[in-house]
Amino acid sequence: MNDLDLPPRAPLPVEVRDRIRTTVVAGMAESPRPSRNRWYVPLAAAAGVVALAVAAVVVVTPTGDDRAATPPPSATPSDIDKFVDGCVAHANRAYPAGEQPWTAAAFAAEGGVGALTIRNQDQSVVCEGVPGPNGALKVGPLIRMGQIEPSDVPDLWLIPFSNTGMQPPVYPLILGGVVSGQASGMTLTLSDGSSVEADVTDETAMALVRWNRHSTTELWEKGSSNEVMKELIVSVRVVDADGVVLYEGPPA
Amino acid sequence: MPVTDADGRSDAELWILAAAGDRDAFGALFERHVAAVWNHAYRLTASWAKAEDLTSSTFLLAWRKCPELRLVRDSALPWLFAVAGNLARTEFRSSTRFLRAVRRLPGDGAEADHADAVASRVDDGRRMPRLLDAVRELPKAERQAVELCLLGELSTTDAAALLGVAEPSVRSRLSRARSRLRTLLEETS
Numbered sequence: 424m425n426d427l428d429l430p431p432r433a434p435l436p437v438e439v440r441d442r443i444r445t446t447v448v449a450g451m452a453e454s455p456r457p458s459r460n461r462w463y464v465p466l467a468a469a470a471g472v473v474a475l476a477v478a479a480v481v482v483v484t485p486t487g488d489d490r491a492a493t494p495p496p497s498a499t500p501s502d503i504d505k506f507v508d509g510c511v512a513h514a515n516r517a518y519p520a521g522e523q524p525w526t527a528a529a530f531a532a533e534g535g536v537g538a539l540t541i542r543n544q545d546q547s548v549v550c551e552g553v554p555g556p557n558g559a560l561k562v563g564p565l566i567r568m569g570q571i572e573p574s575d576v577p578d579l580w581l582i583p584f585s586n587t588g589m590q591p592p593v594y595p596l597i598l599g600g601v602v603s604g605q606a607s608g609m610t611l612t613l614s615d616g617s618s619v620e621a622d623v624t625d626e627t628a629m630a631l632v633r634w635n636r637h638s639t640t641e642l643w644e645k646g647s648s649n650e651v652m653k654e655l656i657v658s659v660r661v662v663d664a665d666g667v668v669l670y671e672g673p674p675a
Numbered sequence: 676m677p678v679t680d681a682d683g684r685s686d687a688e689l690w691i692l693a694a695a696g697d698r699d700a701f702g703a704l705f706e707r708h709v710a711a712v713w714n715h716a717y718r719l720t721a722s723w724a725k726a727e728d729l730t731s732s733t734f735l736l737a738w739r740k741c742p743e744l745r746l747v748r749d750s751a752l753p754w755l756f757a758v759a760g761n762l763a764r765t766e767f768r769s770s771t772r773f774l775r776a777v778r779r780l781p782g783d784g785a786e787a788d789h790a791d792a793v794a795s796r797v798d799d800g801r802r803m804p805r806l807l808d809a810v811r812e813l814p815k816a817e818r819q820a821v822e823l824c825l826l827g828e829l830s831t832t833d834a835a836a837l838l839g840v841a842e843p844s845v846r847s848r849l850s851r852a853r854s855r856l857r858t859l860l861e862e863t864s
Contacts, residue, residue, distance in 0.1 A: 427806060427825055427856070429718060435710035439727060443709060446731040451698070451738050 438517075438564035502559035503530070509562040510539045510550030517565055518548065528602075542602070576670050579603040579661070607664040612657045686751040694742040701741070704751055705734055712755050718826040719763040721803035733759045753837045756827040760819065809859035817852035820845050825852075 507527050514525040528547070529540040537552030537560045548565050555561030573580055580602040611619040661670040684692075684703065692700035712733055716726035736758055737751075746754060810821055823834040824845065831849070835842040 428802065429806075429826065430803070432711075432714040433717075435713050439713070440709060443713070443727060443731050443734075444705065447705065447734045447738070450731065450735040451701075 441564050506537065506552050506560040506562060507539055510552075510565075511541060513550060513562055513565060514541045514543075514548055518543075518546075574670065576603075576661075578605060579669060603661070603669065605663045606661045606669055608662050610660040610662075612660075614655055614657055685749055687746050687749055690741055690744075690746050690751055693738070694744075701738055704737075708752055708755055709734070711752055712759060715756050715827050716759050716763070718803065719759055719807070719822065721807050729759055729763055732762050736762065748833050748836050750833070753823065753827075753829050753833040756823055756829060757819075757837055760822040805860065805863055806856075809856050809863070812859055813852055813855055817848045817855070820848040821852045821856070824849055 507530065511525055511527055518525070523544045525541045525543045525548070527539055528542040530537065539550045539552065541548050541550060550565050551563035552560035553563040613619065656673075658671065658673055660668060662668050684700070686704065686707070689700040689704045693704060709730060713726055713730045716729040716733070717723055720726055720729060733755055737755060740758075744754070810818055810826070813821060819838060820834060823829045823837065824831055831842050831845045835845045838845065
Protein backbone atom coordinates (compact mmCIF):
# COMPACT_ATOMS: atom_id res chain seq x y z
CA MET A 424 0.00 0.00 0.00
CA ASN A 425 1.31 3.48 -0.76
CA ASP A 426 0.26 7.00 0.05
CA LEU A 427 -2.92 6.70 -2.03
CA ASP A 428 -4.20 4.03 0.35
CA LEU A 429 -4.48 1.55 -2.49
CA PRO A 430 -5.69 -1.95 -1.79
CA PRO A 431 -2.95 -4.58 -1.62
CA ARG A 432 -2.35 -6.61 -4.72
CA ALA A 433 -4.54 -9.70 -4.84
CA PRO A 434 -3.46 -13.17 -5.92
CA LEU A 435 -4.76 -13.97 -9.38
CA PRO A 436 -7.32 -16.79 -9.07
CA VAL A 437 -6.52 -19.80 -11.20
CA GLU A 438 -9.85 -19.65 -13.02
CA VAL A 439 -9.36 -15.98 -13.88
CA ARG A 440 -5.86 -16.66 -15.17
CA ASP A 441 -7.25 -19.48 -17.26
CA ARG A 442 -10.02 -17.35 -18.72
CA ILE A 443 -7.63 -14.55 -19.59
CA ARG A 444 -5.18 -16.99 -21.18
CA THR A 445 -7.89 -18.64 -23.22
CA THR A 446 -9.20 -15.27 -24.39
CA VAL A 447 -5.72 -14.07 -25.35
CA VAL A 448 -4.93 -17.23 -27.30
CA ALA A 449 -8.25 -17.02 -29.11
CA GLY A 450 -7.65 -13.34 -29.79
CA MET A 451 -4.18 -14.04 -31.17
CA ALA A 452 -5.77 -16.24 -33.78
CA GLU A 453 -8.17 -13.42 -34.56
CA SER A 454 -5.52 -10.71 -34.64
CA PRO A 455 -3.24 -11.31 -37.57
CA ARG A 456 0.05 -9.54 -37.69
CA PRO A 457 0.88 -7.91 -41.00
CA SER A 458 3.80 -10.25 -41.62
CA ARG A 459 2.31 -13.30 -39.98
CA ASN A 460 -0.93 -13.93 -41.74
CA ARG A 461 -0.40 -17.64 -41.57
CA TRP A 462 -1.66 -17.44 -38.00
CA TYR A 463 -4.98 -16.11 -39.06
CA VAL A 464 -7.70 -18.57 -38.26
CA PRO A 465 -11.23 -17.52 -39.04
CA LEU A 466 -13.30 -17.43 -35.92
CA ALA A 467 -15.99 -19.43 -37.60
CA ALA A 468 -13.60 -22.31 -37.97
CA ALA A 469 -12.52 -22.04 -34.40
CA ALA A 470 -16.03 -21.96 -33.08
CA GLY A 471 -17.44 -24.54 -35.38
CA VAL A 472 -15.63 -27.37 -33.81
CA VAL A 473 -17.45 -30.50 -33.31
CA ALA A 474 -17.74 -32.96 -30.63
CA LEU A 475 -20.17 -35.37 -29.88
CA ALA A 476 -23.07 -35.89 -28.05
CA VAL A 477 -23.86 -38.66 -26.15
CA ALA A 478 -24.34 -39.94 -22.81
CA ALA A 479 -21.19 -41.55 -21.99
CA VAL A 480 -17.89 -40.10 -21.25
CA VAL A 481 -14.63 -41.50 -22.43
CA VAL A 482 -11.15 -40.76 -21.35
CA VAL A 483 -8.57 -41.23 -24.03
CA THR A 484 -4.98 -40.47 -24.75
CA PRO A 485 -3.46 -39.66 -28.10
CA THR A 486 -1.75 -43.01 -27.99
CA GLY A 487 -5.06 -44.79 -28.02
CA ASP A 488 -5.02 -45.66 -24.36
CA ASP A 489 -8.74 -45.42 -24.02
CA ARG A 490 -10.53 -46.34 -20.87
CA ALA A 491 -14.02 -46.03 -19.58
CA ALA A 492 -14.49 -43.16 -17.22
CA THR A 493 -13.39 -44.11 -13.78
CA PRO A 494 -13.50 -42.09 -10.61
CA PRO A 495 -10.36 -41.32 -8.65
CA PRO A 496 -9.06 -44.42 -6.88
CA SER A 497 -10.24 -43.45 -3.43
CA ALA A 498 -13.33 -41.46 -4.31
CA THR A 499 -16.65 -42.75 -3.06
CA PRO A 500 -20.02 -42.11 -4.72
CA SER A 501 -20.64 -39.60 -1.98
CA ASP A 502 -17.40 -37.81 -2.83
CA ILE A 503 -18.44 -37.59 -6.46
CA ASP A 504 -21.89 -36.31 -5.50
CA LYS A 505 -20.26 -33.59 -3.43
CA PHE A 506 -17.99 -32.70 -6.31
CA VAL A 507 -20.91 -32.53 -8.74
CA ASP A 508 -23.02 -30.45 -6.35
CA GLY A 509 -20.09 -28.15 -5.68
CA CYS A 510 -19.44 -27.64 -9.39
CA VAL A 511 -23.07 -26.88 -10.16
CA ALA A 512 -23.23 -24.40 -7.30
CA HIS A 513 -20.00 -22.83 -8.50
CA ALA A 514 -21.36 -22.47 -12.02
CA ASN A 515 -24.59 -20.90 -10.82
CA ARG A 516 -22.64 -18.40 -8.73
CA ALA A 517 -20.08 -17.61 -11.40
CA TYR A 518 -22.42 -17.38 -14.37
CA PRO A 519 -25.85 -16.34 -13.15
CA ALA A 520 -28.24 -17.94 -15.57
CA GLY A 521 -31.59 -16.49 -14.65
CA GLU A 522 -34.49 -18.84 -15.08
CA GLN A 523 -32.37 -21.62 -16.56
CA PRO A 524 -29.97 -22.82 -13.89
CA TRP A 525 -26.92 -24.85 -14.73
CA THR A 526 -27.26 -28.60 -14.40
CA ALA A 527 -24.73 -31.42 -14.48
CA ALA A 528 -24.55 -33.24 -17.82
CA ALA A 529 -21.55 -35.53 -18.09
CA PHE A 530 -18.75 -36.57 -15.77
CA ALA A 531 -15.34 -37.99 -16.52
CA ALA A 532 -12.50 -38.89 -14.20
CA GLU A 533 -9.16 -40.47 -14.68
CA GLY A 534 -5.93 -40.67 -12.79
CA GLY A 535 -7.14 -38.73 -9.78
CA VAL A 536 -8.54 -35.81 -11.71
CA GLY A 537 -11.95 -35.28 -13.22
CA ALA A 538 -14.17 -33.03 -15.24
CA LEU A 539 -17.85 -32.30 -15.19
CA THR A 540 -19.71 -30.78 -18.10
CA ILE A 541 -22.46 -28.45 -16.94
CA ARG A 542 -25.14 -27.24 -19.30
CA ASN A 543 -27.52 -24.37 -19.32
CA GLN A 544 -29.88 -24.47 -22.27
CA ASP A 545 -27.48 -23.49 -25.03
CA GLN A 546 -24.22 -23.09 -23.19
CA SER A 547 -21.78 -25.33 -21.44
CA VAL A 548 -18.94 -25.04 -19.00
CA VAL A 549 -16.57 -27.63 -17.67
CA CYS A 550 -15.71 -27.83 -14.01
CA GLU A 551 -12.32 -29.29 -13.29
CA GLY A 552 -11.90 -31.74 -10.46
CA VAL A 553 -8.51 -31.56 -8.85
CA PRO A 554 -7.15 -33.98 -6.27
CA GLY A 555 -8.48 -33.25 -2.80
CA PRO A 556 -8.07 -34.86 0.62
CA ASN A 557 -8.33 -38.65 0.84
CA GLY A 558 -8.67 -39.16 -2.88
CA ALA A 559 -11.82 -37.04 -3.19
CA LEU A 560 -12.19 -34.59 -6.04
CA LYS A 561 -12.05 -30.93 -5.15
CA VAL A 562 -13.90 -28.34 -7.21
CA GLY A 563 -11.39 -26.60 -9.45
CA PRO A 564 -11.59 -23.89 -12.10
CA LEU A 565 -14.56 -23.46 -14.39
CA ILE A 566 -13.79 -23.41 -18.08
CA ARG A 567 -16.27 -21.82 -20.43
CA MET A 568 -16.87 -24.03 -23.43
CA GLY A 569 -18.98 -21.69 -25.46
CA GLN A 570 -22.32 -21.71 -27.09
CA ILE A 571 -23.93 -25.02 -27.93
CA GLU A 572 -24.69 -24.70 -31.63
CA PRO A 573 -27.10 -26.59 -33.85
CA SER A 574 -25.38 -28.86 -36.35
CA ASP A 575 -26.40 -29.74 -39.89
CA VAL A 576 -28.06 -32.79 -38.40
CA PRO A 577 -31.57 -32.22 -37.07
CA ASP A 578 -31.81 -32.44 -33.30
CA LEU A 579 -28.10 -32.69 -32.86
CA TRP A 580 -26.25 -29.87 -31.18
CA LEU A 581 -22.52 -29.47 -30.92
CA ILE A 582 -20.67 -28.48 -27.81
CA PRO A 583 -17.50 -26.76 -28.96
CA PHE A 584 -14.51 -28.30 -27.32
CA SER A 585 -12.07 -26.30 -25.41
CA ASN A 586 -8.89 -26.69 -23.48
CA THR A 587 -8.95 -27.19 -19.79
CA GLY A 588 -6.61 -28.43 -17.13
CA MET A 589 -4.17 -25.64 -17.70
CA GLN A 590 -2.80 -25.97 -14.20
CA PRO A 591 -0.96 -28.95 -12.79
CA PRO A 592 -1.71 -31.72 -12.20
CA VAL A 593 -4.66 -31.95 -14.57
CA TYR A 594 -3.46 -31.05 -18.07
CA PRO A 595 -6.11 -32.79 -20.18
CA LEU A 596 -8.11 -31.39 -22.99
CA ILE A 597 -11.84 -31.61 -23.04
CA LEU A 598 -13.50 -32.64 -26.22
CA GLY A 599 -16.90 -31.11 -26.22
CA GLY A 600 -19.73 -33.29 -27.23
CA VAL A 601 -23.05 -33.62 -28.77
CA VAL A 602 -26.44 -33.19 -27.31
CA SER A 603 -28.92 -35.41 -29.11
CA GLY A 604 -31.90 -37.47 -28.15
CA GLN A 605 -31.28 -39.84 -31.07
CA ALA A 606 -27.63 -40.62 -30.60
CA SER A 607 -26.68 -43.80 -28.84
CA GLY A 608 -22.98 -43.98 -29.42
CA MET A 609 -20.00 -42.33 -30.94
CA THR A 610 -16.61 -43.30 -32.24
CA LEU A 611 -13.53 -41.14 -32.32
CA THR A 612 -10.72 -41.98 -34.68
CA LEU A 613 -7.41 -40.67 -33.42
CA SER A 614 -4.42 -39.57 -35.41
CA ASP A 615 -2.43 -42.69 -34.55
CA GLY A 616 -5.11 -44.87 -36.12
CA SER A 617 -6.69 -46.06 -32.91
CA SER A 618 -10.36 -45.55 -32.20
CA VAL A 619 -12.43 -44.93 -29.14
CA GLU A 620 -16.02 -46.01 -28.63
CA ALA A 621 -18.38 -44.15 -26.36
CA ASP A 622 -21.92 -44.79 -25.28
CA VAL A 623 -24.51 -42.11 -24.88
CA THR A 624 -26.34 -41.32 -21.73
CA ASP A 625 -28.60 -38.47 -20.73
CA GLU A 626 -28.43 -37.20 -24.30
CA THR A 627 -25.05 -35.70 -23.67
CA ALA A 628 -21.60 -36.99 -24.44
CA MET A 629 -18.18 -35.68 -23.77
CA ALA A 630 -14.70 -37.02 -24.31
CA LEU A 631 -11.84 -36.02 -22.13
CA VAL A 632 -8.62 -36.22 -24.06
CA ARG A 633 -5.58 -36.46 -21.90
CA TRP A 634 -2.52 -35.00 -23.37
CA ASN A 635 0.94 -36.29 -22.77
CA ARG A 636 2.56 -32.96 -23.36
CA HIS A 637 2.36 -29.85 -21.30
CA SER A 638 -0.82 -28.35 -22.60
CA THR A 639 -0.04 -24.76 -21.72
CA THR A 640 3.07 -24.80 -23.88
CA GLU A 641 1.27 -26.64 -26.61
CA LEU A 642 -1.60 -24.22 -26.58
CA TRP A 643 0.67 -21.22 -27.01
CA GLU A 644 2.54 -22.96 -29.79
CA LYS A 645 -0.52 -23.96 -31.73
CA GLY A 646 -2.50 -20.84 -31.14
CA SER A 647 -5.75 -22.47 -30.20
CA SER A 648 -7.00 -25.63 -28.63
CA ASN A 649 -8.95 -26.30 -31.78
CA GLU A 650 -5.74 -26.54 -33.76
CA VAL A 651 -4.40 -29.06 -31.31
CA MET A 652 -7.58 -31.08 -31.33
CA LYS A 653 -7.59 -31.24 -35.08
CA GLU A 654 -4.28 -33.04 -34.91
CA LEU A 655 -5.46 -35.51 -32.33
CA ILE A 656 -8.97 -36.30 -33.49
CA VAL A 657 -9.23 -37.34 -37.11
CA SER A 658 -12.94 -38.02 -37.25
CA VAL A 659 -16.05 -38.28 -35.20
CA ARG A 660 -18.95 -40.62 -35.85
CA VAL A 661 -22.30 -40.55 -34.11
CA VAL A 662 -24.86 -43.32 -34.57
CA ASP A 663 -28.41 -43.88 -33.42
CA ALA A 664 -29.77 -46.99 -31.70
CA ASP A 665 -30.15 -48.82 -35.06
CA GLY A 666 -26.59 -48.09 -36.04
CA VAL A 667 -27.60 -45.44 -38.55
CA VAL A 668 -24.92 -42.78 -38.84
CA LEU A 669 -26.21 -39.41 -37.68
CA TYR A 670 -22.97 -37.55 -38.11
CA GLU A 671 -19.57 -38.38 -39.49
CA GLY A 672 -16.79 -35.94 -40.11
CA PRO A 673 -13.85 -34.07 -38.73
CA PRO A 674 -14.12 -32.57 -35.27
CA ALA A 675 -13.99 -29.06 -36.60
CA MET B 676 18.86 -8.19 -12.37
CA PRO B 677 16.26 -9.10 -14.99
CA VAL B 678 13.72 -11.79 -14.22
CA THR B 679 14.34 -14.97 -16.19
CA ASP B 680 12.38 -18.15 -16.77
CA ALA B 681 13.44 -21.75 -16.28
CA ASP B 682 15.47 -21.48 -19.46
CA GLY B 683 17.16 -18.34 -18.21
CA ARG B 684 15.42 -16.09 -20.71
CA SER B 685 14.87 -12.46 -19.76
CA ASP B 686 11.86 -10.39 -20.78
CA ALA B 687 13.91 -8.74 -23.47
CA GLU B 688 14.93 -12.07 -24.94
CA LEU B 689 11.40 -13.43 -24.79
CA TRP B 690 10.10 -10.23 -26.36
CA ILE B 691 12.43 -10.60 -29.34
CA LEU B 692 11.41 -14.22 -29.79
CA ALA B 693 7.73 -13.30 -29.54
CA ALA B 694 8.27 -10.56 -32.08
CA ALA B 695 9.56 -13.22 -34.46
CA GLY B 696 6.40 -15.24 -33.93
CA ASP B 697 7.39 -17.55 -31.08
CA ARG B 698 4.11 -18.17 -29.29
CA ASP B 699 5.76 -20.11 -26.51
CA ALA B 700 7.96 -17.12 -25.71
CA PHE B 701 4.94 -14.88 -25.65
CA GLY B 702 3.23 -17.40 -23.40
CA ALA B 703 6.16 -17.22 -20.99
CA LEU B 704 5.82 -13.43 -20.87
CA PHE B 705 2.11 -13.82 -20.27
CA GLU B 706 2.53 -16.26 -17.40
CA ARG B 707 5.20 -14.07 -15.85
CA HIS B 708 3.26 -10.82 -15.87
CA VAL B 709 -0.46 -11.56 -16.06
CA ALA B 710 -1.03 -11.30 -12.32
CA ALA B 711 0.67 -7.92 -12.12
CA VAL B 712 -1.17 -6.58 -15.15
CA TRP B 713 -4.49 -7.82 -13.78
CA ASN B 714 -3.91 -6.08 -10.46
CA HIS B 715 -2.87 -2.91 -12.25
CA ALA B 716 -5.93 -3.13 -14.46
CA TYR B 717 -8.10 -3.22 -11.36
CA ARG B 718 -6.46 -0.07 -10.09
CA LEU B 719 -7.13 1.57 -13.45
CA THR B 720 -10.77 0.56 -13.61
CA ALA B 721 -11.94 -0.10 -10.03
CA SER B 722 -13.69 -3.17 -11.37
CA TRP B 723 -12.51 -6.78 -11.32
CA ALA B 724 -14.83 -7.47 -14.26
CA LYS B 725 -13.24 -4.75 -16.38
CA ALA B 726 -9.80 -5.70 -15.12
CA GLU B 727 -10.12 -9.14 -16.65
CA ASP B 728 -11.05 -7.78 -20.06
CA LEU B 729 -8.47 -5.01 -19.86
CA THR B 730 -5.76 -7.57 -19.07
CA SER B 731 -6.74 -9.66 -22.08
CA SER B 732 -6.77 -6.57 -24.29
CA THR B 733 -3.35 -5.52 -23.03
CA PHE B 734 -1.73 -8.84 -23.87
CA LEU B 735 -3.45 -9.01 -27.24
CA LEU B 736 -2.11 -5.60 -28.10
CA ALA B 737 1.32 -6.69 -26.89
CA TRP B 738 1.19 -9.64 -29.26
CA ARG B 739 0.27 -7.40 -32.17
CA LYS B 740 2.78 -4.69 -31.36
CA CYS B 741 5.83 -6.59 -30.20
CA PRO B 742 7.30 -6.93 -33.72
CA GLU B 743 7.37 -3.14 -33.94
CA LEU B 744 8.85 -2.41 -30.54
CA ARG B 745 11.94 -3.03 -28.49
CA LEU B 746 11.84 -2.95 -24.73
CA VAL B 747 13.55 0.07 -23.27
CA ARG B 748 14.15 -1.70 -19.97
CA ASP B 749 14.79 -5.30 -19.01
CA SER B 750 11.21 -5.80 -17.89
CA ALA B 751 8.15 -5.75 -20.13
CA LEU B 752 6.02 -4.68 -17.21
CA PRO B 753 6.36 -0.90 -17.59
CA TRP B 754 5.27 -1.14 -21.21
CA LEU B 755 2.38 -3.43 -20.36
CA PHE B 756 1.26 -1.04 -17.62
CA ALA B 757 1.42 1.89 -20.00
CA VAL B 758 -0.60 0.01 -22.58
CA ALA B 759 -3.20 -0.91 -19.98
CA GLY B 760 -3.44 2.75 -19.01
CA ASN B 761 -3.91 3.86 -22.60
CA LEU B 762 -6.48 1.18 -23.27
CA ALA B 763 -8.37 2.03 -20.12
CA ARG B 764 -8.76 5.58 -21.36
CA THR B 765 -9.26 5.15 -25.06
CA GLU B 766 -9.78 1.86 -26.77
CA PHE B 767 -11.16 -0.22 -23.96
CA ARG B 768 -14.75 0.14 -24.99
CA SER B 769 -14.22 -1.22 -28.49
CA SER B 770 -11.71 -3.84 -27.42
CA THR B 771 -14.20 -5.16 -24.90
CA ARG B 772 -16.62 -5.72 -27.72
CA PHE B 773 -13.89 -7.54 -29.59
CA LEU B 774 -13.15 -9.80 -26.66
CA ARG B 775 -16.78 -10.68 -26.29
CA ALA B 776 -16.91 -11.57 -29.95
CA VAL B 777 -13.88 -13.78 -29.53
CA ARG B 778 -15.43 -15.56 -26.59
CA ARG B 779 -18.84 -15.87 -28.22
CA LEU B 780 -20.27 -15.80 -24.75
CA PRO B 781 -22.33 -13.42 -22.67
CA GLY B 782 -20.41 -10.54 -21.28
CA ASP B 783 -20.24 -10.05 -17.59
CA GLY B 784 -21.02 -13.25 -15.78
CA ALA B 785 -17.50 -14.57 -15.75
CA GLU B 786 -16.17 -12.36 -13.04
CA ALA B 787 -19.01 -12.45 -10.60
CA ASP B 788 -17.48 -15.17 -8.44
CA HIS B 789 -14.25 -13.37 -7.93
CA ALA B 790 -15.86 -9.95 -7.65
CA ASP B 791 -18.05 -11.20 -4.85
CA ALA B 792 -15.12 -12.55 -2.96
CA VAL B 793 -13.21 -9.36 -3.32
CA ALA B 794 -16.14 -7.21 -2.31
CA SER B 795 -16.30 -8.98 0.99
CA ARG B 796 -12.61 -8.45 1.57
CA VAL B 797 -12.11 -4.78 1.05
CA ASP B 798 -14.14 -1.71 0.40
CA ASP B 799 -12.30 -0.91 -2.81
CA GLY B 800 -15.66 -0.55 -4.52
CA ARG B 801 -16.10 2.81 -2.85
CA ARG B 802 -12.52 3.99 -2.55
CA MET B 803 -11.10 3.17 -5.97
CA PRO B 804 -13.71 4.93 -8.14
CA ARG B 805 -13.25 8.11 -6.13
CA LEU B 806 -9.49 7.92 -6.50
CA LEU B 807 -9.73 7.20 -10.22
CA ASP B 808 -12.06 10.13 -10.74
CA ALA B 809 -9.43 12.32 -9.14
CA VAL B 810 -6.63 10.83 -11.24
CA ARG B 811 -8.61 11.53 -14.40
CA GLU B 812 -8.76 15.20 -13.41
CA LEU B 813 -4.98 15.47 -13.55
CA PRO B 814 -3.10 16.93 -16.50
CA LYS B 815 -1.96 14.20 -18.88
CA ALA B 816 1.72 14.25 -17.91
CA GLU B 817 0.91 13.95 -14.23
CA ARG B 818 -1.74 11.34 -14.82
CA GLN B 819 0.70 9.13 -16.71
CA ALA B 820 3.23 9.40 -13.91
CA VAL B 821 0.60 8.58 -11.32
CA GLU B 822 -0.67 5.58 -13.24
CA LEU B 823 2.80 4.14 -13.64
CA CYS B 824 4.44 5.02 -10.34
CA LEU B 825 1.62 5.29 -7.81
CA LEU B 826 -1.03 2.93 -9.16
CA GLY B 827 1.47 0.62 -10.85
CA GLU B 828 4.21 1.06 -8.26
CA LEU B 829 6.92 1.16 -10.92
CA SER B 830 10.16 2.93 -10.18
CA THR B 831 10.58 6.50 -11.37
CA THR B 832 13.55 5.24 -13.39
CA ASP B 833 11.38 2.80 -15.32
CA ALA B 834 8.65 5.39 -15.80
CA ALA B 835 11.12 7.98 -17.03
CA ALA B 836 12.57 5.57 -19.57
CA LEU B 837 9.13 4.62 -20.78
CA LEU B 838 7.88 8.18 -21.03
CA GLY B 839 11.11 9.41 -22.59
CA VAL B 840 11.76 12.09 -19.98
CA ALA B 841 14.38 12.63 -17.30
CA GLU B 842 13.81 11.00 -13.95
CA PRO B 843 13.67 14.32 -12.04
CA SER B 844 10.83 15.31 -14.33
CA VAL B 845 8.85 12.25 -13.29
CA ARG B 846 9.53 13.03 -9.64
CA SER B 847 8.30 16.59 -9.99
CA ARG B 848 5.18 15.42 -11.84
CA LEU B 849 4.45 13.01 -9.03
CA SER B 850 4.94 15.70 -6.44
CA ARG B 851 2.52 18.04 -8.15
CA ALA B 852 0.08 15.20 -8.73
CA ARG B 853 0.08 14.19 -5.08
CA SER B 854 -0.75 17.72 -4.08
CA ARG B 855 -3.60 17.94 -6.58
CA LEU B 856 -4.93 14.54 -5.62
CA ARG B 857 -4.98 15.46 -1.95
CA THR B 858 -7.05 18.53 -2.75
CA LEU B 859 -9.38 16.69 -5.11
CA LEU B 860 -9.97 13.85 -2.68
CA GLU B 861 -10.63 16.23 0.21
CA GLU B 862 -13.18 18.05 -1.90
CA THR B 863 -15.08 14.86 -2.64
CA SER B 864 -14.85 13.26 0.80
